Amino acid sequence: IFYMAKKVILCICLWNICRSPIAEAVFQKMATDNGVVDKWRIDSGATSTYEIGNPPDHRGQACMKRHAVSMRHVARQVTKEDFMTFDHILCMDESNLRDLNKKASSVKNSKAKIELLGSYDPEKQLIIQDPYYGSDKDFETVYEQCVRCCKAFLEQHS
Template sequence: MPNKINIIFVCLGNICRSPLADGLMLHHLKERGLTDHFHIDSAGTYAGHAGSRADERMRQTAKKHGVELLSIARQFTVEDFDHFNYIVVMDDSNYQNVIRMTRSESDRSKVFKLRTYDNHQSNKDVEDPYYGGMQGFENCFDVVDESVNNFLNDLVQQNNL
């Protein structure tokens, strides 16, 4: 299928929130039989974790909910604007970091916060669970799952899938 919908999820280190969003989107696409219509990736605005798997606590949390996180951390690059239709960031800081890299209004129009798709369209940050306890990972899972599902529902409707 030549015209795939290309989505990249972006957080700081690409080891907690964006790999979760990546994994949840892939999980929901598989459940709905829509994987052939999409290309999903994730990246971080910070390169310090490049080459690493998702944080063990995030993988544990996802696994508990039947979701496998397979992504390998990498840094977001300017070239990603050329490859992705949607650049979905997790918080204001990531938003600003990505926006600073834009080259055009077209690039800029692709960038938005994931929580514009939560049930309240709150546009809040997806809180980073990295420095907290396991409850923070559970909370992150719930927020990201809700937002990813709503985003996918919107894409399915827009694209008549």
């Protein structure tokens, strides 16, 4: 029997309570809706340790509910193993990118391709801004960017 190897994606932001769990949930729903969810493993994580063990920000959860996207995640920090097991590590801004590249350089068998999720945005919004200190509207913007980027990413990698 031939087993299809899963492609594995890790979405990363600073705290793993706003942007990256939204991206993870959007990816999961899109893959499910497109009937390819069994070909993907999708997770998210943080570059920092601040929020480890916490659920996603309540404003992000409310935003996902409004769009009927289910979200189940507990914040975790990116590990050395992640660089060896994930094919793609997609982060939200330049500071995430710097932190990840620094971490990856200390991992011998790093295979992950580290890039900005926004590099897939057809509207060319490269940076997905942290909505934490913003309003519900900022969470909505993150959601919309993630939808565009995830759709383009899946089209390119399916």
